[in-house]
Amino acid sequence: MTETLWPAPVATAAVDATVTIPGSKSVTNRALVLAALASEPGWVRRPLRSRDSQLMADGLRALGVGIEEQVNNTSGGSGGGEAWRVIPAGQLRGPAQVDVGNAGTVMRFLPPLAVLADGPVHFDGDPRSYERPQHGVIDSLRALGARIDDGGRGGFPLTVHGTGALDGGTVELDASSSSQFVSALLLSGARYNQGVEIRNIGGPVPSLPHIRMTVDMLRLAGVQVDAPEDGGEKDVWRVTPGALIGRDVVVEPDLSNAAPFFAAALVTGGRVTVRDWPRHTTQPGDQLREIYTRMGGSHRFTDEGLEFTGSGRIHGIEADLHDVGELTPVIAAVAALADSESHLYGIAHLRLHETDRLAALAKEINDLGGDVSETEDGLRIRPRALKGGVFHTYEDHRIATAAAVIGLAVPGVQVENIATTAKTLPDFPQMWTDLLDPPAAAGV
Structure with missing residues (x-):
C-alpha cells in the first residue's frame, strides 16, 4: 500500500x-454517557466533533438514545458553536451493534451501560481494539452478575447480554493498566440496583486526574460518590444508586x-x-x-x-x-x-x-x-x-x-x-x- x-x-x-x-474528548464522551443515563433530556454544548466522539454518539444511538445535533451560527467565545441535545431512552434497547473503533472511552464506557439494555449488544472495533486491555471491564461486569461472551479472549469482539438491570455491588479489579476501568463502572454504577463499590487491587492507577473528572461530573449530575481524594478509603470508589439529572454541559x-x-x-x-x-x-x-x-x-x-x-x-x-x-x-x-x-x-x-x-x-x-x-x-x-x-x-x-x-x-x-x-x-x-x-x- x-x-x-x-x-x-x-x-x-x-x-x-x-x-x-x-472541545475535550474526555469531557464530551463522559457527558454523553451521563446524559444518556439521565432521567430527563440534557444538552452537551461545544462538544468535540471527532471520530472518537462520533463513535460514542453512534453507539448510544444504537442503544436507543436520541442525540439531536444543532449548530449555532455564532462562532468563538463560550457561547457559540455546536450543541447536542441528548434524549434518554426509556429503556436501552437490544439487540444492537456498536462499533468502538479504537476509542478507549467507547470500548470501556459502553459495555457497563449495555448491561442495562433489554437484549444482546454486540461490540466490535478496529484491529488494534482487539489488542487493548479490556479485562478490567469484562471481569468486573461478570463479577457484578452480567453475562458477556468474548470467546475467552478478554477483549473484542464481544457481546453483552443485557437484561434491563444489574444488581451491582462490590467488585475488585486491577486498574493499573487503565484508569478507564474505574471510570467505566462509576459512570453507569448509579443505575445499578445496589450502586457499585470499586476496589483497585492492582498497582498504582495511571491518569488519576481522569477519574477525578469522572467523579466531579457524576456529582454535578446529582450522583453521590465517595472517592479517595475526599478522605475516603485508598483505592476505593463508591457510587450510591439513584437517578441522574439531565444537565446543560458546556465542554471545555x-x-x-x-x-x-x-x-x-x-x-x-x-x-x-x-x-x-x-x-x-x-x-x-x-x-x-x-x-x-x-x-x-x-x-x-x-x-x-x-x-x-x-x-x-x-x-x-x-x-x-x-x-x-x-x-x-x-x-x-x-x-x-x-x-x-x-x-x-x-x-x-x-x-x-x-x-x-x-x-x-x-x-x-x-x-x-x-x-x-x-x-x-x-x-x-x-x-x-x-x-x-x-x-x-x-x-x-x-x-x-x-x-x-x-x-x-x-x-x-x-x-x-x-x-x-x-x-x-x-x-x-x-x-x-x-x-x-x-x-x-x-x-x-
Missing part, C-alpha cells in the same frame, strides 16, 4: 498566533490537544494563546503549563485565554508523567530538540494505548538520527542533530502531532497518515499551517 505522506511545515520565524482548540477545550501548539512556541521562541483556557479544571492537560515552563517557556492568563511564550531555549526535563501519559509523545518531541538530556518515566502503561507509544517514539525519533532509549517505565532522550525522513504514526493521533512538532525545526520530515489526527483534532493539518502563516482574519 502506498504511504500518504504529509510534508511537515518548517518554521521560518517565531510563531505568534491565537488558537481555538476543539481539550487541553491535551494544546500540547503541540504550545510546543511550537517553545521550539520557535514564539508566542501562542489558546482561547478559553479554564482557570480551574480537572483535565490532566492543564499540567502542560508547569511542564513546558520547566522546559524553558513562560505562561500567563489573559482576557482571551492562556498565553505561552518560548524563550528560544529548550531545556531537558526529568518528569513523572504517570498522571498525564497522553502528553508524553509531544513532550518527547520537544525533548528531542532540547539542549540537555530528558528522562520521562511512570508511563509503562503507554505500551497499551492506541499503539505502543514508547516503542513508536523511540523508533521514529531514532530513525531521524535521534538517541532515544526505552526504560522499564519510560524514555531516556539524548538530543542529537536530527535529519529529515518519514515519521510513521501507527494510526496514533498523538504520535502524528509529535512528528509535526519535530518538523518545525527539522527540514524534510514527512508524516505518514496525518489524517489519524481526526481522532481528536479533525482540522489539525490546517490549524498547523495557519499557526505558521496566520490567515488575514484575526486568529486561527
Whole structure:
C-alpha cells in the first residue's frame, strides 16, 4: 500500500498566533454517557466533533438514545458553536451493534451501560481494539452478575447480554493498566440496583486526574460518590444508586490537544494563546503549563485565554508523567530538540494505548538520527542533530502531532497518515499551517 505522506511545515520565524482548540474528548464522551443515563433530556454544548466522539454518539444511538445535533451560527467565545441535545431512552434497547473503533472511552464506557439494555449488544472495533486491555471491564461486569461472551479472549469482539438491570455491588479489579476501568463502572454504577463499590487491587492507577473528572461530573449530575481524594478509603470508589439529572454541559477545550501548539512556541521562541483556557479544571492537560515552563517557556492568563511564550531555549526535563501519559509523545518531541538530556518515566502503561507509544517514539525519533532509549517505565532522550525522513504514526493521533512538532525545526520530515489526527483534532493539518502563516482574519 502506498504511504500518504504529509510534508511537515518548517518554521521560518517565531510563531505568534491565537488558537481555538476543539472541545475535550474526555469531557464530551463522559457527558454523553451521563446524559444518556439521565432521567430527563440534557444538552452537551461545544462538544468535540471527532471520530472518537462520533463513535460514542453512534453507539448510544444504537442503544436507543436520541442525540439531536444543532449548530449555532455564532462562532468563538463560550457561547457559540455546536450543541447536542441528548434524549434518554426509556429503556436501552437490544439487540444492537456498536462499533468502538479504537476509542478507549467507547470500548470501556459502553459495555457497563449495555448491561442495562433489554437484549444482546454486540461490540466490535478496529484491529488494534482487539489488542487493548479490556479485562478490567469484562471481569468486573461478570463479577457484578452480567453475562458477556468474548470467546475467552478478554477483549473484542464481544457481546453483552443485557437484561434491563444489574444488581451491582462490590467488585475488585486491577486498574493499573487503565484508569478507564474505574471510570467505566462509576459512570453507569448509579443505575445499578445496589450502586457499585470499586476496589483497585492492582498497582498504582495511571491518569488519576481522569477519574477525578469522572467523579466531579457524576456529582454535578446529582450522583453521590465517595472517592479517595475526599478522605475516603485508598483505592476505593463508591457510587450510591439513584437517578441522574439531565444537565446543560458546556465542554471545555481539550487541553491535551494544546500540547503541540504550545510546543511550537517553545521550539520557535514564539508566542501562542489558546482561547478559553479554564482557570480551574480537572483535565490532566492543564499540567502542560508547569511542564513546558520547566522546559524553558513562560505562561500567563489573559482576557482571551492562556498565553505561552518560548524563550528560544529548550531545556531537558526529568518528569513523572504517570498522571498525564497522553502528553508524553509531544513532550518527547520537544525533548528531542532540547539542549540537555530528558528522562520521562511512570508511563509503562503507554505500551497499551492506541499503539505502543514508547516503542513508536523511540523508533521514529531514532530513525531521524535521534538517541532515544526505552526504560522499564519510560524514555531516556539524548538530543542529537536530527535529519529529515518519514515519521510513521501507527494510526496514533498523538504520535502524528509529535512528528509535526519535530518538523518545525527539522527540514524534510514527512508524516505518514496525518489524517489519524481526526481522532481528536479533525482540522489539525490546517490549524498547523495557519499557526505558521496566520490567515488575514484575526486568529486561527
